[in-house]
Amino acid sequence: MAHKFLDIAFTPKVLDAQQRFYGRSQVLPPAPGDDPLGPDETAFIEARDSFYMSSVSETGWPYMQHRGGPVGFCQVTGPNDIVFADYKGNRQMLTTGNVASNDRVCLFMMDYPHRERLKILGHVEVLDARDHPELVQQVTTPEMAKITERLFRIRVVSYDWNCPKYITPRFTAAEVSEAVTPLKARITELEAQLKMRNP
Numbered sequence: 001m002a003h004k005f006l007d008i009a010f011t012p013k014v015l016d017a018q019q020r021f022y023g024r025s026q027v028l029p030p031a032p033g034d035d036p037l038g039p040d041e042t043a044f045i046e047a048r049d050s051f052y053m054s055s056v057s058e059t060g061w062p063y064m065q066h067r068g069g070p071v072g073f074c075q076v077t078g079p080n081d082i083v084f085a086d087y088k089g090n091r092q093m094l095t096t097g098n099v100a101s102n103d104r105v106c107l108f109m110m111d112y113p114h115r116e117r118l119k120i121l122g123h124v125e126v127l128d129a130r131d132h133p134e135l136v137q138q139v140t141t142p143e144m145a146k147i148t149e150r151l152f153r154i155r156v157v158s159y160d161w162n163c164p165k166y167i168t169p170r171f172t173a174a175e176v177s178e179a180v181t182p183l184k185a186r187i188t189e190l191e192a193q194l195k196m197r198n199p
Contacts, residue, residue: 048071105124136151
């Protein structure tokens with residue numbers, strides 16, 4: 001876990017809860033600055049085809065939203081910068097409205113087959129895609145660019161890799177297809193052999 005993440009997450013009430021339930025609390029010195037993304041974080045982020053993003057409304061309610069697209073639709077553009085395309089949707093504008101009053105967000109990224117998860121804390125800026133055509137081209141495909149309405153640019157403050165405990169492995173249709181392709185080939189081979197023996 002990056003130092004800044006602990007500095008942000010371990011509030012006084014969190015430390016009180018640790019003390020109450022475990023008899024001690026984890027007190028760390030303040031983090032001097034934001035934690036830059038490294039090569040492992042960059043590779044993980046850019047390999048995702050979806051993630052969840054939470055924001056907080058101006059009335060104080062948390063809101064979680066799914067974001068998805070082609071692999072690589074979320075790009076690391078600097079040591080502390082992430083950009084992803086926001087496609088045409090239901091026009092509710094909940095996250096966009098929330099971050100207009102509180103720009104703090106948390107991204108929750110999962111790799112179910114490998115039982116890995118990465119949480120990212122940051123400040124978001126919403127950009128009109130029409131004003132940033134080069135950035136749109138950088139973070140999405142030409143086909144998806146046609147339905148890109150906004151870009152979310154996140155200045156990463158810190159991140160946390162969680163342990164794999166209790167993550168249930170799940171696989172996409174493409175991953176299942178890749179895994180069973182050799183089995184299908186073997187079945188075809190055996191069926192051909194049987195047909196030759198029993199014409």
